[in-house]
Amino acid sequence: MSTDQVLRETSEIFIDVMDNEALQIKLDTSAKDIEEWDSLTHIQLIVAIEKHFKLKFTSQEIRNFNQVGDMIHLIEQKLG
Amino acid sequence: MDSFSALKKNLKKDFAGLPVLRIAVLADSASQLFVQAFRGAGYNLGINFLIFESDYNQIQLQILDPHSDLYAFHPDYTIVFQSTQKLRKKFYELSYSEKTSFSTDQLRAIVQLTDHLHASSKSRVIYFNFPEVTDNIYGNFANKLAGSFIYQLRSINLGLMNLAITNPQLYINDLSALHNQFGYSFVHDEKVYINTDILFSIDFLPIIARNTAKIIQSIQGTFIKCVILDLDNTLWGGTIGDDGVESIQIGDLGGGKAFTEFQHWLKQLKNRGIILAVCSKNTEAIAKAPFENHPDMVLRLTDIAVFIANWETKVDNIRHIQSILNIGFDSMVFLDDNPFERDMVRTHLPEITVPELPEDPAEYLQCLQVLNLFETASFTEEDTTRTKQYQTEARRAELQKTFSDENDFLQSLKMNALVQPFTRFNCPRVTQLSQRSNQFNLRTTRYTEDMIKTLSESGEYYTLAFSLADKYGDNGLIALAILEKQDTETLFIETWLMSCRVLKRGMENFMLNTIVELACKNGFKCLKGEYLPTLKNALVKNHYENLGFNALEGHWLMDANSYQARPTFIEHITETNVPN
Numbered sequence: 001m002s003t004d005q006v007l008r009e010t011s012e013i014f015i016d017v018m019d020n021e022a023l024q025i026k027l028d029t030s031a032k033d034i035e036e037w038d039s040l041t042h043i044q045l046i047v048a049i050e051k052h053f054k055l056k057f058t059s060q061e062i063r064n065f066n067q068v069g070d071m072i073h074l075i076e077q078k079l080g
Numbered sequence: 081m082d083s084f085s086a087l088k089k090n091l092k093k094d095f096a097g098l099p100v101l102r103i104a105v106l107a108d109s110a111s112q113l114f115v116q117a118f119r120g121a122g123y124n125l126g127i128n129f130l131i132f133e134s135d136y137n138q139i140q141l142q143i144l145d146p147h148s149d150l151y152a153f154h155p156d157y158t159i160v161f162q163s164t165q166k167l168r169k170k171f172y173e174l175s176y177s178e179k180t181s182f183s184t185d186q187l188r189a190i191v192q193l194t195d196h197l198h199a200s201s202k203s204r205v206i207y208f209n210f211p212e213v214t215d216n217i218y219g220n221f222a223n224k225l226a227g228s229f230i231y232q233l234r235s236i237n238l239g240l241m242n243l244a245i246t247n248p249q250l251y252i253n254d255l256s257a258l259h260n261q262f263g264y265s266f267v268h269d270e271k272v273y274i275n276t277d278i279l280f281s282i283d284f285l286p287i288i289a290r291n292t293a294k295i296i297q298s299i300q301g302t303f304i305k306c307v308i309l310d311l312d313n314t315l316w317g318g319t320i321g322d323d324g325v326e327s328i329q330i331g332d333l334g335g336g337k338a339f340t341e342f343q344h345w346l347k348q349l350k351n352r353g354i355i356l357a358v359c360s361k362n363t364e365a366i367a368k369a370p371f372e373n374h375p376d377m378v379l380r381l382t383d384i385a386v387f388i389a390n391w392e393t394k395v396d397n398i399r400h401i402q403s404i405l406n407i408g409f410d411s412m413v414f415l416d417d418n419p420f421e422r423d424m425v426r427t428h429l430p431e432i433t434v435p436e437l438p439e440d441p442a443e444y445l446q447c448l449q450v451l452n453l454f455e456t457a458s459f460t461e462e463d464t465t466r467t468k469q470y471q472t473e474a475r476r477a478e479l480q481k482t483f484s485d486e487n488d489f490l491q492s493l494k495m496n497a498l499v500q501p502f503t504r505f506n507c508p509r510v511t512q513l514s515q516r517s518n519q520f521n522l523r524t525t526r527y528t529e530d531m532i533k534t535l536s537e538s539g540e541y542y543t544l545a546f547s548l549a550d551k552y553g554d555n556g557l558i559a560l561a562i563l564e565k566q567d568t569e570t571l572f573i574e575t576w577l578m579s580c581r582v583l584k585r586g587m588e589n590f591m592l593n594t595i596v597e598l599a600c601k602n603g604f605k606c607l608k609g610e611y612l613p614t615l616k617n618a619l620v621k622n623h624y625e626n627l628g629f630n631a632l633e634g635h636w637l638m639d640a641n642s643y644q645a646r647p648t649f650i651e652h653i654t655e656t657n658v659p660n
Contacts, residue, residue, distance in 0.1 A: 019089060040112055043272050044084070047282045059271040 001079055003027075006053075006072050013048045017041055027069035053079060084113070084285045087120025098128040101296065104155035104203065105131060106139045109163045110277040117289035124290075125297050136277075143193050146200045157296055158197060159253070161208040163279050164233070168215065171229055179227040183235035191243065194250055204528070206251045206295055207244075209237045211259035211267070248511075248529040251299070251457075253292055261450060262287065291452070299457040301515045301526055304433065305407050306355040307346065308398060310416035311367055311389070315339060315379065317441060321362055325369045331376025338442040343378035345445055350383050353463025354454060355405060355470060357386040359397045359414075364389040385470035394421050395428040404477070405470060406580040408518065408616060413453055417441070458512040462556050472552045473581060490586055490649040493550040497587075497650045499594055502536040502543040509557045510545055513579065518616040521577040522609065522623060540565055541574070542598055546591060548582055548650070558582045561595055569605045571595075576609070576623075589646035592627055599640040609636040 007027065015023050018036040031037040037045075046062055049071065055078045065071050082090075105111050105118075115133050122129040132153040134142045139160060142150040150158070171182055194205055214222060214230040222228035237256055244250045259267050262284065269281035280288060297303070312319045316339045317329025329336040330343075350356050356379070360367050367389035371381045381387065386404050388397045394416070402409060409431035416422050417437055426434045438447050476493070483489035502510050507529055514527040527535075536543045546559040559582070562575035573595070578587060599607055609624045611617075624636035627646070631637075 016085060019085075019092070039276060043276050043278065044113075044282060047269065047272065048085075057271070059274045062271060062275055 001076065003072060003076060006075050006079075007068075009052065010049060010068070010072060010075070013045065013052055017044045017048055025068050027072060028067055030067040049075065055079065081290070082120070082124065082286055084117055084282050087117045087124075087286055087289065090120035090123040091116060093123060095123065095128040098123070098126055100128045100130055101300070102154060102156045103129045103131050103296075104142075104150050104153055104158040105133045105161070106142055106150070106158065107134075107161040107163075108137045108139055108166045109161070109279045110136065111161065113278055113282075113285055114161075114280065114289065117285040118292055121286065121289040121293040125293055125302075127293070127297065127300075129293075140193070143196050146196075151200050155201065155203040157206055158201070158203045159206045159208075159292065160193070161253075162210075164210045164213065165273075165279070167210065167233075167236075168229060171232065176227045179232065182232040183239060186232075186236050187239040187243065190240070194243070194247060198249055204249050204251065204299065206253050206292065207240060208253045208255045209240050211256050211264075212237065213259070213264060251295055253288075253295060255288065258284075258287060258291060294452065294455045295457075298455040299515070299526075301518065301524075303411065303456055304354065304413050304454050305411040305516075306357060306385075306401075306405060306413070307349065308357045308359050308401060308412060308414045308432075309346070310394075310418065310421065311358060311360040311362060313417040313441065314415055314437075314444075315343060316370065316377075320366055320370065325366075325374055328370060328374070330370070330374060333376075335441060336376065338444065340376065340378060342441070342445050345449075347378055347383060349454060350379075350467055351464060352459060353466045355385045355407075355467060356383055357401050357405070358384050358388060359394055359401060360389040361391060361394070362389040382471075383467065385467045386474065394425055398425060398429060398432070404474065406519075406583065415448075457515060458508070460508045460512050462509050462512070465556070468553075469555060469581060475552060476550075487649070493552075493585070493649070495548060495550040495585060495650040496653050497590055498547040498549075498653055500545050500547075502532055502545055504533075506545050506557055507532050507536075510543075510560060513557065513560060514575065514577065517577040517579060518614070519580050519619045520583065521575075521614075521617050522573070522620055523575060523612045524577075524614050524617060525575050527575075535562065542571070542602075544591075544594060544598070546587070546594075548585070548587065555579075555582055559587060559591060561591060563595065563598070565604075566608065568603075571599050571604045571607050573607060573609045586648050586650060588623070588627065590648040590650040590652070593645050593648060594652070596638070596640050596643045596645075605640055607638040607640055609638070610634070611636070 011025050014025050015021060018034065018041060020036060023034065031042070046057060050056055053075055055075065057074070061074060105115055107114070111133060115131055119129050119131060132150065132155060134150060139162065142148045167186070171179060174182065190207070197203060197205055210233050212230060212233050218225055218228050222230045225231060240252055244252050267281060267284045268279070272278050272281065309315055317335050318327060320328055330339050346356060358367070368381065368387065370377050371379065371384070386401050388401060390397070398414065402412070409429055413433045413435070414422070414425050415435070415437065422434050422436070425432060433453060435448065435451055435453070437444055479492070480489050483492070500506065511527055511529045511532050514525065518524070535541045542563040544561040544563070545557055547557045548555045559578040560575060561573060564572040564574045566572040576591070595607065609629055611621065611623065613621065625631070629636035629638045
C-alpha cells in the first residue's frame with residue numbers, strides 16, 4: 001500500500017474518532033494542531049487503526065508517535 | 081450493540097425532554113471513556129444521565145468526607161468501580177497470614193464506604209465486583225490455599241453478594257460474569273491500560289456501559305415483563321401443521337435437545353414472574369396439541385398466560401395480547417425464527433424488543449442469555465403466581481361478556497378487599513408495586529424498601545396496602561396509598577397507585593371511601609391530591625376530577641366531612657374476618 005493510500009485511510013479514521021468532518025491531516029500534523037487530539041482520543045485512534053489495518057502496535061510504539069507521519073510509516077512497515 | 085464511537089456520537093444529540101438521573105462515578109482507574117459510553121448508552125435507553133466524575137482515585141476521599149463534591153452533587157446513584165489491578169497491588173504488599181484475611185478486611189472497608197454513603201446521601205450504590213482472574217502464582221493449587229489471590233477474589237465477590245442481599249440500597253454490577261462471558265482478551269487491552277490506565281478495551285466499553293445503565297433502568301421501573309413466542313422452529317423444530325405432533329423436534333428427536341433446553345429456560349423465567357404468551361400462525365387446536373399431549377414438551381398450557389393461534393397478522397395479534405395483559409409494548413420481547421415476521425413487528429410496533437435470533441436453533445439459548453433482556457430490580461413471592469393471575473383475568477373477561485350491565489358483572493364477582501398498613505411482611509411487595517406501576521400511578525414516586533420502612537415508621541404518614549380477591553381467587557396486593565400529614569387538617573396523597581390487572585373493578589371508589597374514612601377518624605378535614613404526568617400515566621389524568629375533587633392551584637382538594645361514600649361492589653375485610 002502506498003503512503004498516500006495509508007494516509008487517506010488513516011485520515012478517515014481520524015475524522016470518525018474526532019467526529020469532525022472538516023479535519024484534514026498531513027504527515028507533519030501533530031497533536032497540537034488538532035484540538036480534539038488528546039490522550040483519550042489518541043488511544044481510540046490507535047485501536048481503530050489497529051482494527052482497520054489488522055495490525056498491532058506495541059505500547060512502546062504508541063508512546064513514540066509524535067506526528068501523523070510516524071504512524072503512517074510504521075503502518076507501512078508493518079503491512080510490509 | 082452500538083460501538084463505542086456510535087455511543088460517543090450520541091453525546092452530541094438532543095437530550096432535552098429526557099428524564100434526568102444524577103449519577104456519580106467514582107473509580108481508581110481512568111473512567112472518562114466509561115463515562116462517555118455510559119451517557120451515550122443512557123441516551124439509547126431514553127435517560128439523560130447527568131454525571132459527576134470524581135478526580136482520579138478519590139473513592140475513599142469523596143465518600144468519607146461528608147462535605148465532599150460527591151454529596152454536594154446529590155447523586156441518585158453512585159457507581160463505585162475499584163479495579164482488580166489496584167486490589168492486587170494492595171494484596172501483594174501483605175504477608176501470607178495477612179493475605180488469608182484480605183477479603184474480610186476488604187469487605188469491612190466496603191461496608192464502611194456504603195454506610196457512609198447511606199448516612200450522607202439517599203443515593204443508591206452500584207458496586208462493580210471483581211473479575212476472577214488468577215495470577216497463577218500457585219497454579220491450580222491456589223484453590224487449596226486461603227492465601228492465594230484467586231481465593232480472596234472469589235471470597236470478596238461472594239461477600240459482595242451477601243452484602244447486597246441485606247442492603248437494599250446496594251446493587252452489584254456483575255463485571256465478573258461479563259468477564260467470563262466475553263473473555264479476558266476481549267475485555268482488556270493491555271496496551272491501553274499501560275498507556276492510559278483505562279481498564280477496559282474500546283470494544284468492551286459499550287457492553288459494560290449498557291450493563292450499568294440497564295441496572296439503573298430496571299430500578300427506575302422499566303423492564304421486560306412478557307415474552308411473546310412463536311411456535312414452529314422457535315419452541316420446537318419443524319412445522320406442526322405439516323409434520324404432525326409426533327414428528328416435531330423436541331426431546332430426543334432430531335435437534336430437539338436445543339428446543340428442550342430453550343423451553344426449560346423459558347419455564348424458569350415464567351416461574352420468576354415473566355409472562356409467557358404464544359403468537360402463532362396456526363390452527364388453534366393443532367398449535368395447542370403438543371402442549372397438551374407431547375410427552376417431551378417442557379412448557380404446558382398452564383405456563384402460557386395468553387395463547388393466540390390464528391391466521392391474522394402477528395402485529396394485530398400482539399396488539400390483542402397487549403390489550404389483554406394491559407402492559408406497555410416496551411415491556412415485551414418478541415421471539416420468532418422468521419426474519420420477515422421480526423421485521424414486520426419491528427416496523428409496526430417499534431417499542432417491542434425483537435432480538436435477532438441466530439439461524440441455528442442450537443444457538444438460541446446462548447444468544448438470548450448474553451443479551452440479558454430480563455434485568456430486574458426485585459423478586460417477591462407474588463411473581464411466582466403471576467401467570468395464574470393473568471389466566472384468571474382472561475376467565476373474568478369471558479364472564480363479563482355474558483353480562484350486559486357492568487354493575488351486575490361486578491356484583492357477580494363477589495369481590496372483597498383486605499386493607500392493611502405497610503408491615504414488614506408486605507414491605508417487599510409494596511416496594512415492588514411502587515417500582516412496577518406506570519399507568520395507574522398519580523405521582524410515580526418510586527420507593528426503595530428502606531424508604532418504605534422509614535416512612536411507615538415515621539409517624540408522618542398513613543399507609544394503606546390493598547389486596548383484592550374475588551370468586552376466581554386472590555389477586556394479591558394490588559394497590560397502595562401513602563398519605564402525608566401535611567398539617568393538622570390536611571392529608572396529602574403522596575402516592576396513589578394501582579396494578580393494571582384490576583382496572584375497571586371500582587377499586588378507586590373503594591380506595592377513596594377507605595381514605596376518607598381514615599381521614600375523618602383521625603380528625604383531618606381535607607384531602608389533597610396531585611397528578612404528575614409521565615409518558616405512561618395519561619389513564620389517570622382526570623382521576624381526581626372524576627372522583628369529585630376540586631382543582632386549586634395545581635392540586636386537587638376534597639372536603640372530607642361533606643364526602644358521600646361512593647358506590648362499590650367490594651366488601652371491606654380485615655384479617656380477622658377473611659372469608660373462606
